Structures are given as structure tokens and as C-alpha cells.
Amino acid sequence: MPESATSQGGAAGRESEMAPAPDPRRWQALAVCLVAGFMTLLDVSIVNVALPSIRNDLRSPESDLQWVLSGYSLAFGLLLIPAGRLGDARGRREVFLAGLAVFTLASVACGAAPSSFWLVVARVVQGLGGALISPQISALIQQLFSGQERGRAFGMFSTVVGISTAVGPLLGGLLIQAAGREGGWRWVFFVNLPLGLVCFLLARRLLPDTPAAGRVRPRDLDPVGVLLLGAGVLALLLPFVQAQQWSGDGKWLLVAVAVVLLGVFACWEARCGGRGTVPVLDMSLFRMHSYWLGCLLSLLYFAGFTSIFFISTLYLQAGLHCTALQAGLAITPFALGAAAAAGPGGRMVGRYGRPLVAVGLSMVVVGLGGTVFAVHLVPGSGVAWAMAAPLLLAGVGSGLVIAPNLTLTLSQVPVVGGGSAAGTLQTAQRVGSAIGIAAVGSVFFARLPAAGWRSAFDSGLIVSAAFVLGALVLALTDVGISRRNARRTHGLSAPGPSDWKGDHDEPPHRQ
Template sequence: MTDTARRPTEDPTDAPDRNRWRALGVCLAVGFMTLLDVSIVNVALPSIEGSLRAGSSQVQWIVAGYALAFGLVLVPAGRIGDLYSRRAMFVAGLAGFVLTSAAAGLVQSATALAVVRLAQGITAGLVNPQVLAIIQQLFTGAERGRAFGAFGTTIGLSTAVGPLLGGAILAVFGEEEGWRGVFLVNVPIGLVLLPLAWRWLPRPERGAPRARLHLDVVGLVLLGAATVLGMLPFVLTTGQGDSPARWLLLVPGALLLVAFVLWERREGRHGREPVVDGELVRTPSFSVGALVGIAYFAGFTGIFLVVTLYLQSGLGFAPWQAGLVQTPFAVLSGLFAQIGGRQVSRRGRGVVVVGLVVVAVGLAAADLVAASVQGTAGAIGLSACLAVAGAGSGLVISPNQTLALADVPPRVAGVAGGVLQTGQRVGSAVGVAAATAIFFSTVAGAGLSGQARQAGAREVPAAVQEVFGQALSHGLRVSLGLVLLALVLAVVDQRRRVGHQHGAHDASVAKHRVQ
């Protein structure tokens, strides 16, 4: 990338060593809270519907609004953090997240909750790009791999633990008002973390020459609008009576994305810094890592919703029981993320390839169990298969992020992290929509569309269990296909890297022979 005047941002060499692990701890805790809110609300939806008399469209926006707003601001927040101060953006986002969590827990109407969830998603989107950028800034070499390993653990835990934690909160505080605790639990934790973030996160560099800062507002608006229109049809997909007209939003979304690319090129030709540096996109390690992340998040995020639907609606499990079945995924993902973080500096893309193979094996086994074994035995078998997939997932997420950001300079780490996470949010929306649409269409095809909501009774007929097992099997196949796509991309990248290493070696040998 072309060198530019030094920004008044944090310099990686100035960060005191004694604070970097403390700063990482704060980043991971806040990242866990914001990512947890993507999944934890799902188990509280019946409680919200009953307490606030929420309609189906309001429930959709309570869930989708957060994800949509989250994805909307990731790249702009990363860019602003790079230009000004990641610490200030992080603290502002955290303060906003605490306030909106309190508001969400105290609202008295479903419409108000949907609006607050939009605001909460924006504040979460302000924080998360700074997490990746701060890791990139404070850590180098093998330490960076371990730090990303810890972040990978956070992602895995936040995704898989959501149903269990949400179910536990509902069990403690009751079905009627327990959903409020799902939001209010963030408040005391956030208040503890706020002063720690202000104290330990790296401060802007003092005394640096200040270059004229350029924030590409037009580019940010184009990208934001394209992101919203691209995600909206997917986040509003429930598989139950959805309007096909929603897919028309993809057309203006694609046109705006093209307009964004053309505008960014224009900015570059005029010597101004675009939102996303063109050389960043042309960096193979970054672009391939982003594509692997999109495909993998599309595959693995959809797993948890269809598994939860199967366990609660198909087997009659309570929310906390459904969460317990998925806990082995989170535990193994966390353990193997640490291993992956340590190994990636030595084994490179091979770690990700192995992880994706293991995930694929776990999902294929889960497919077989779902289609053939029901009841408690089926749930136990499913949990074991998810444990295998979780072990593989730990070898995918953090090593892939480490490799994707390996050649990215710290000065643009925020926008790079924003691009990666936007891709992950888009991938998640696509994967969840595809898996749930297949799930519900299978249930509806068996004439159980009405029973799908009533099947949470204590005794579920065997015929209903079998239909829901088939629906889960079909949903898991969608996820498996997306994971296999990520595997193909990772293998291609691994071969490219090996070829590059061999080419460099041959060039070195030839040079020595000439000498």
C-alpha cells in the first residue's frame, strides 16, 4: 500500500507492553457482549411476544434490526477509528451499548423495542472493528496469533452459548418478564468495563504531525446503502409466508455496490483516500481470507438456529435444554481456537483447511443423526456431532483472521477489520436465511406448519419428531455445502501459498548459482 502521512492515531510501538493483554481482555469481554446479542434474543422471542403482544413483523425487526444496523456501520466505524482514535470509538460504542441495553430492558411496547434494537446494533457495530484493529496494532508475530485465537474463542462462545444463557436467564426470572434480563444483564458488565477501556486501550499518538484528514462521506453512504439492501431480504426471511418481492431489493443493492466501486476508483485517481484502499482488496491474503470468512460464517451461523428450532419445536426441549445440547460446540471451539492461534504462525493456511474438514465431518455426522435418530438419544448424538464441528471451528475462525490481516498495515487495520466483519455479517444473514427457509419448507411440506409452533409440548408425537428431524437434516445440508465452499477456497489459497514459496525458493537458488 502507498505510504501516507502519519495519522493522529495510535502507534503500535508506543503501546505499553504491560497493558496489551489487559486491553485484549477488555476488547474480548465487550466483543462477547455485542456478538452474544445476535443469538441470545432468539430464545427470548416467545417471552417478548407474550409480554409486549408483539406482532410477527415487530418480532422480525427486533431480531433483524440489530443484525442489519450492526452490519451497516462496521466499515464506517473502522475507517473513522483509523483516522481519529480507536480508543474513543470503542468507548463511545460501549457507552451507547450500555444505554441501549438498559432501554431495551425497560421498554413498554414492541415497536419501541424494535427501534432500540436498531440503535443497539449501531453501537455494537462501532465497537467491533476497533477490536480487530487494536489486536493488529498491539500484537505481532506469534503473540498476534494467540490474541486472534482468543478472539476466535470469543466468537465461538458468543454464538453457541447464546441459547443456553438466554434459557438460563428466562428460567431464573420467569417466562413473562425474563426477556428483560437478557438485555439488562449487559448494563452492570458494561459499566465495569467502561473505565477499564478508557484506562487500558491505546491512546492516540501524541505530538505526531497532523495530516489533512479525508473522510469519504459519499463512499460511506453508498456502501452503507448497498449493505442494507443486500442484507435486508435475508434477515427478513423466516420461511413462513415471506413475500418474494423482498428479493427485488438485491437489484438496487447491487447497483449501489457497483456505484461504490466506481466512486472509490475516482477518489483514488484524485489522490484522495477511499473508504476501502484498493490495494487492500488486491492483497491476496486479505481478499481470500475475507471470502473464506463469508462462506464459513454463512455455513456455521445457520446451524444454531435450525438446531434450536428442532430441539424446542420438534423434541419439546426447554430453551436451557436446547442450549445445553449446543454447549459442547462452544467448549470445543474455544479450546481449539487457542490451539489454532498458536499453530497458524507455523502451519499457515493448512490449519484452516484441517479445521474445515473437521467441521464438514461433524456436520455430515449430524445430518445422519438428525435423519435417523430422534428423542433424547438423537439429541445426545447431535450434541456429540456438534462437539466435533466445534473443534474444527476453533481451527478456522481465528487462524483465518490472522492470515487475512497478516499483510495489512496497522494504519488501515480498522477498516480492514470492518470489511472482514461486514462480510461475516452478510454471510451469516445469507446462511441463516437459507437454512431456516429449507427447514420451514420441509415442515410445511409435511402439513405441520401449524404444529411447528405447538410442538413445544411436553410430549411430542413420534411422527412430528421425525418430520422435524428431516427438516433439520435438510437445513444442515445447506450449512455443509457452504462449509465445503469455504474449504475449496482455503485449499486454493493453500496451493497458491505453497507455489509462491516454491517460486521464491527457486529464485533464491538461481541467484546463488549466478553468484
């Protein structure tokens, strides 16, 4: 890191003497942040195995099951960037505590939900609480740590991200198995109450204030931009999620409304700078090839892979009458494969660039194809075990996509704009998740009454694979363009590894 590298010089030595001493409670504060981050990320994956129980207990229509997942992802994604700015302006400790309180209370409301409508509303509020927490964690790590310690802290946070995704389905299955199939799903949410209370009390004591905190202007949060983006995405999702509940073709006019709203949003964001408003999306970032390509690829990929868990748990539990624990075990290999491959993928991206992402996407497509084959090859509940191997392959591929694509997407972004750029990328991921669940769910539930569970599952997986295939085509096209440009630059000589980066810029480690 720059701090350690410059400490050998005299001027840097005097500078280090003037620097404030590190917070003696910084590692305890980090532990609090990691527990809070674990809770918010766990609620993305743990709820999937609870959906069949929720469906039976609350007599939920298919659309409400989709909103239980999409509502959380959409609320989480839309508020990420404004929440980061709010923490910088008002104080990260204050916003962290507010988000933790909202998330914990909303979790209790989810667990106590008497109807599916109540549950959907509580999940949206829970997503808002999670969005208030998430950006403060990265900012607090930067505030509390420097040098090699900062790298260690971010590494620990990355590990927690992987673990929360991996253990979610299994933990959800264990909780439902222990508490009973009927009302056991409620403990998937109630488990956040003791964790949230302990975390809140420790956060009040251990987290530092933000030195530069003060007042925040509403225009710094771009409320008009947030509303336009939210309304546009909502109008796009509604006809898909409500496809079975709203008869007639009139509902598809909302797609045209969504296009108009998103167009107005883009125009508003482009003109925000001139009005003194800080936009929720910095449109200048999309002039960078690696950035807009990475965001689009991320949106398509998250639309594909997050929807896999949604339909898999429904098929295994409601269609094949597997237990929640069996369903959780069946889809855990995907998360384990992704967690295992994320580290090596992050190290290899500097050498292989975009082709590494293309290889990962290819593995996911093959893994999904193998899952469809397993469903037809193995009858009955035994398919839960037959799905494990292809899902493991898809998970390893996923680990070679997400972290490397993050590195490549941010490779051209200046350091001063890194926070905003990363927040925008996360927003694309969450919006992609919501779109994917809506699209795949609409196909799945449309096929279910006439063709049965297996055919519906096949159709849903095909749509999921189509999203991933779209991301793969995008990555391969970029690699092809890079190869052609490299040949034009270097003549007709065979391209070396650096010519296959696929980003039209320097490798990430040289930025």
C-alpha cells in the same frame, strides 16, 4: 518483539530511555476493555436461545426473528471501519464511552420492547454501539502496551472472544430458566445494564486519551460508501427475510437492485482515493490473492455456521419443546470445540497453511451431516443430547478455520495497512452472518408449515452446509492451484509441506 530485540544496542537503549513510561493503570484499563468486548460479543450468541420465547411473548413473525439477529450483525459490520477511524481522529476513550452508552441504553430498550418491531430497531442501535466499541479495544491495547506485554494483552482478548462465544447459549438458557419462560428473555438484554454502568464509570477513570486526537472530516468516514454498501446488502436480504410476508415474485427484483447498488459501491470505492476521501474498503487490498480469497472464504463460512445456532434453538425449543437451558447445553459443544481448537489452529497454520483450513471446513461439513443424522436417529427431546457429539466435531473444525484463515488472509498485507485490512475482514464476516441467517431462515420457515419442524430443520441445515461446502471448494481449489504452480516451479518432484500453503506467497510467519 522488535522492542525487546533491539534493546541490547546502545542506540536502542537511549531510545528506550526517551520512551514514555508505561501507564501504571494499563492492566485495569485492559480489564475494562475486556468486559466491554465480552458484552458486545456475547450478544451475538446469547440471543439465539431467547428467540422462541421472544416469538411467543411478542407474537413475532418469522421475519422479525431473523432481523433480531441480522440487524445486529449488519449494523455492527457496516460501522466497524468508520468507527475505527473516528476513534483515531476524535479520541478512542471518547468514542469508546459513546459506544458503551449507546450499547447499554439500547440493551435496556431491547429488554423493555413492547413489540417485535421495537426490538428489531433497538437491536440495530445496539449493533451500532457495539461497532463503536470493538475497534477501540484493539487500538487501546496497541496504545497502552508494547513488547511482550502487548502479546499478552492480545492473548487475553482472544481468550475473551472464545469464552463469550462459548458461554452465550448456556448463559442465555440459565437466565431464561431462572426468570421464567414467558418474560425471561428480557433478562438476556437487561443483564447488560449493570455491566454497562460499571464499565462506563471505570472507563471514564481509567482509559487514556488519544494523544493525536483532533477534528475529523466527514469524508474520512466515507458516509457515501457506508450508505451504498448498507443499501446493497439490505436490498439483497429483504426478499429472503420477507419471503413469507411478501407475496408474489416481484420481491426478487430487489436482488437485481442489490447487484446494481453493490456495483456502484465498488466503483465509488475505487475512485475515492483520487477525490481525497478515505474509502470504507481499500480496493487495492483485493489485488492480493491471499486477501480476496480469505475474505470470500470468510463471508461464505460465517454465512453457514452462524445460521446453525438460529435454526437449532428454534427447532429444539419450539419444535421439540425443550427448555432454553437444554437448547443452550445442546449447542454449547460447538462453541467449546471452536474455542479449544482455535489456539492449536493458530499455531499450526504456519506449517500447514490453507490445507489446515480445508481440513477444518471438512470437519464442519461432516459435523453438520452428523447432526442431520442425529435428528432422524433419536426421537423427541433426546435429540438435544444426540446433537452434542456432531456439533462438537463441527466446532473443532470451526476452530481450525477462523483463526488460521485470519492469519493467511493478512499474510501479504503491509503492517501499516493491517488495521484497515482486519476491519474489512470483520465486515465480511458480519455481512456473511446476516446473509446466511436470511437465506437459511427463509428456507426453514418456507418448509415449516407444510413439512413440520424436523423437515424444516433438515432443509435449513442443508443450506448452512452448502455455504460451508462453498468455502471448502474454494479452499481446495486454491490448494490445487498452489500444488500445480509448485510443480511447475520445482519440476515434477513431490511437493513438500511448504508447497501446500495454498496462498501463492511466503508462509505467514516469514512475512
